[in-house]
Structure formats: C-alpha cells, structure tokens
Amino acid sequence: MMIPVRCFTCGNVIGEHWEEFKARAREGDEDPGEVLDDLGVDRHCCRRMMVSHRDLVDVVSPYQ
Amino acid sequence: MSDADFDVQYIERDDRSARVLIRGLTPAFANGIRRAMIADVPTFSIDTVRFVENSSVMFDEMIGLRLGLVPLTTPLDEFEVGDEVTLALDVEGPATAYSGDIETSEPMVEPADDNVPIIELKEGQRIELEADAVLDTGKEHAKHQGGVSVGYRHLQHVTVDGDRGEFDEDETNVLRGVIETEDGDIVPTAAFDHDLSEKYPGKELTVEDVPGAFVFHIETDGSLSVEELLLRAIDTIEERADELHTKVSV
Amino acid sequence: MSYKCSRCKRDVTLDEYGGVRCPYCGHRVLLKERGGDVKEVDVN
Numbered sequence: 001m002m003i004p005v006r007c008f009t010c011g012n013v014i015g016e017h018w019e020e021f022k023a024r025a026r027e028g029d030e031d032p033g034e035v036l037d038d039l040g041v042d043r044h045c046c047r048r049m050m051v052s053h054r055d056l057v058d059v060v061s062p063y064q
Numbered sequence: 065m066s067d068a069d070f071d072v073q074y075i076e077r078d079d080r081s082a083r084v085l086i087r088g089l090t091p092a093f094a095n096g097i098r099r100a101m102i103a104d105v106p107t108f109s110i111d112t113v114r115f116v117e118n119s120s121v122m123f124d125e126m127i128g129l130r131l132g133l134v135p136l137t138t139p140l141d142e143f144e145v146g147d148e149v150t151l152a153l154d155v156e157g158p159a160t161a162y163s164g165d166i167e168t169s170e171p172m173v174e175p176a177d178d179n180v181p182i183i184e185l186k187e188g189q190r191i192e193l194e195a196d197a198v199l200d201t202g203k204e205h206a207k208h209q210g211g212v213s214v215g216y217r218h219l220q221h222v223t224v225d226g227d228r229g230e231f232d233e234d235e236t237n238v239l240r241g242v243i244e245t246e247d248g249d250i251v252p253t254a255a256f257d258h259d260l261s262e263k264y265p266g267k268e269l270t271v272e273d274v275p276g277a278f279v280f281h282i283e284t285d286g287s288l289s290v291e292e293l294l295l296r297a298i299d300t301i302e303e304r305a306d307e308l309h310t311k312v313s314v
Numbered sequence: 315m316s317y318k319c320s321r322c323k324r325d326v327t328l329d330e331y332g333g334v335r336c337p338y339c340g341h342r343v344l345l346k347e348r349g350g351d352v353k354e355v356d357v358n
Contacts, residue, residue: 001122005133005180006285010213011206013135013285015180016163043213057184060121115353124355132357205358 001056009045017041021050075242075250081283082290085219085242085250087276094216094278100297101211103202106145107287108136108173111200116192120157120183127183127191132207134163135176135285136197140296142172147199149173154192157185166195173197176286210293212283217241219250219277222260225268237261239271242279317344 003018017039025032036047071087086094113128120127131153149170155161164178183191202209221244228234237260242252256263260271282290317326319336320343326336328344335342 001126002130002181002183005130011209011285012212012283013133013177013180016177018181019179055184057121057186061186109357111357113355113357115355118353119348124353128355128357207357 001060003053003055004049007043007046007049010043012043012046014041014046014049018050018053022055073250075252075279077290079289080286081281083242083252084280084282084294086278086280087219087274089276089278091278094280096301097294097297098214098216098280100300101214101282101293102209104300105210105288105293105296106140106199106201107138107208107210107285108143108149108197108199109205109207110134110136110151110195111148111198112196114194116194118191118193119189120185120191121189122183127193130182131166131193131195132205134166134180134182135287136173137176138199138210138287139172140288140292143199145199145201149197151195151197152193153182153195155185155190157189158187160184161191210284210288210296212285214280214282216278216280218273219244219279220271221274222246222264223270223272224264225270228266228268234261234266237269243271244274244277316347318347319343320345 003015005015006012007014021032021035021039021041024030025035032051036042036050041047041050069088071085073085075083075085077083089097110128110131113124113131115124115127118124118127136149149168151169151173152167153161153165154167155165161182161184162178163175163180163182165182166175168174185191200208202211217240219242220239223246238258239253239260240258242250243260244250251263260269280294282294284290284293288296317328318324319326319339319341321341322336322339324336324338325347326338326344328334334344336344
C-alpha cells in the first residue's frame with residue numbers, strides 16, 4: 001500500500017527514499033541499482049524493500 | 065582500578081553511521097556493548113494515538129504502526145524512561161502526510177527525518193490525530209531501538225610472508241572488515257575491493273585476528289548520534305554494575 | 315445507528331421493521347459510517 005517506514009529486516013528507515021527512487025528508477029530511466037547506491041540504501045535487505053514495493057493507494061481509493 | 069588499556073579510534077565517522085576500532089576489549093565485553101546499544105539505550109517513539117478523523121484508505125491501526133516507526137530525536141539529558149511527549153498530525157487531501165508534518169509540543173523531540181510518507185490522501189480525505197511518544201528501551205519494543213545493524217568484527221592483522229611462486233595461480237583472497245598492515249596502518253577492506261590480492265599482488269600472506277581489537281559498525285536511526293549511542297550504552301552497563309554492587313554490599 | 319447507502323450515498327437509519335434496505339433507492343448494500351468519537355489506538 002504505502003512504502004514501509006523501515007526495512008523489515010534491519011530496521012533502517014527507508015521510507016524517506018521512496019519518492020526519489022520512484023521518480024528516478026520507476027518513472028525515470030535510471031538504473032535502479034545505481035539510484036539505490038546514490039540514495040545510500042546499501043544493504044540488500046533494505047534494497048529489496050524498494051525494489052519489490054508497489055503503491056496501492058490509487059488502486060483501493062475508489063472503494064473509499 | 066582496572067588494568068584494561070583501552071584505545072579508541074574512529075575509522076569512519078558520520079552523524080548517523082561510523083566504524084570504531086576499540087582495543088583492549090574482551091569478546092564478552094564487546095558483545096555486552098553491542099547488546100546494550102541495541103536493547104538498553106532508550107529512544108522516543110509514538111506509543112498511543114488518538115484519532116479524531118481518519119478518512120484515508122488505511123485503518124487507524126496501520127497508521128498508528130507507521131507513526132510508531134518514525135524515529136524521533138531524543139535528548140537523553142532532558143528526559144527519563146517513561147516520560148511522554150505529545151505530538152499531533154493534521155493533513156487534508158489531496159496531499160501526502162509526511163513525518164515532517166507532525167507537530168510537536170516539545171521542540172527537542174521531533175521527527176528525525178521529515179520525508180517519510182505516512183499516508184497518501186486523496187481529495188476529500190483527511191487525517192487528524194494526537195499522539196503520545198514515550199521514552200523506552202529496545203527491550204520493550206523494537207521501535208525504541210536507537211541502533212540499527214550494530215555489529216563488530218575482529219581487527220585482522222596481515223603479515224607478508226614473502227613472494228608467491230612465479231608460476232602459482234593468482235587467486236583472489238576475499239576479506240571483509242578492517243585490516244592492520246605490518247606498518248600499523250588501519251585500512252578498511254573496501255579500499256581494495258575486499259580482495260587482498262589487489263593490495264598485495266603476488267605475495268604470500270598470513271591473516272590473523274588481533275586479540276582484543278574489535279571494529280564496531282554502528283548505525284543509528286537518527287534519534288541519537290553515533291557517539292551518544294555508544295556513550296549511553298556504556299553508561300547502562302555501568303548503571304547495572306553499580307546496582308549489582310549495592311545489592312551485593314548490603 | 316447511521317448507515318450510508320452504497321449506491322445513492324444517502325444517509326439511512328435502520329428500524330426494526332424495514333429490514334436491510336435503502337428506503338430511497340431500494341439498494342441492499344449499506345455501509346456503516348465511522349462514529350464521531352475520538353478513537354484511541356495502542357501502537358505495538
């Protein structure tokens with residue numbers, strides 16, 4: 001639904017990087033790995049949080 | 065009093081992450097410090113939320129959980145475990161409510177990061193709530209942990225034994241952590257791509273742990289600085305030792 | 315008890331005899347409205 005605030009595994013705060021990651025790697029054409037390096041999301045547990053996330057607010061909001 | 069001869073050296077140092085070399089520790093004491101940093105240093109975290117209005121797509125409990133995970137700055141000199149601070153959030157859609165929108169009654173306790181999305185609100189949706197943050201330890205709940213991925217490795221000493229045979233295969237020699245060279249230089253393995261054969265091509269090497277020397281990797285969630293976290297962890301060990309001391313002496 | 319009809323979005327009050335049905339449009343799906351009380355949630 002919304003990007004989790006913290007990484008499930010290590011507890012690092014990752015939510016703050018989502019919007020930039022989304023703009024640059026999902027909607028933009030940059031390499032996701034490079035964007036994550038750039039954002040300082042180094043560990044693979046934190047990286048999977050971003051890579052495997054989908055925003056669902058737009059999907060569920062019509063059903064109020 | 066003690067014959068411990070400690071020596072502390074920062075290898076990397078940032079506000080929120082650092083690598084610290086500490087010499088003169090026993091493995092038991094090093095682990096005690098690590099555990100204290102994770103479980104015994106208290107930080108503020110939202111614990112009770114009163115929802116006045118929530119017409120967003122997420123349930124009150126889901127938003128409460130997200131709020132609890134937002135790190136809050138914690139000036140430990142000013143507060144004691146159990147103290148509470150009131151915060152409030154009021155956002156009307158269309159907008160996204162961010163951690164930075166959380167207003168605080170105590171300017172010393174505020175969200176450490178301003179850009180964490182809490183909930184996206186569509187036209188006509190609104191969230192209004194009041195929350196109590198409480199100071200507690202990581203033992204009570206993981207949201208109160210100040211340290212993130214705190215750990216340590218032995219410092220490794222690398223000795224050059226001589227040249228490798230001329231026709232020997234050049235093998236990679238992967239090592240992670242921090243090494244100490246024969247000259248006494250402290251080098252993080254990232255400097256040579258974690259491969260000793262990059263730093264010492266064609267050399268025969270011996271790698272061994274340096275007794276009593278530990279390299280701590282410390283990261284915080286922003287509620288405390290690295291130095292504060294380390295100092296407070298040591299304080300909690302001291303407090304517990306003092307308590308035991310008084311209990312034994314009576 | 316206040317409900318809202320999911321088709322015509324009008325407020326509906328249920329009585330003992332009417333059954334579960336919107337008196338305005340006859341739709342049988344009613345949504346329960348959130349109460350006006352402040353709700354306290356323990357975060358854990």
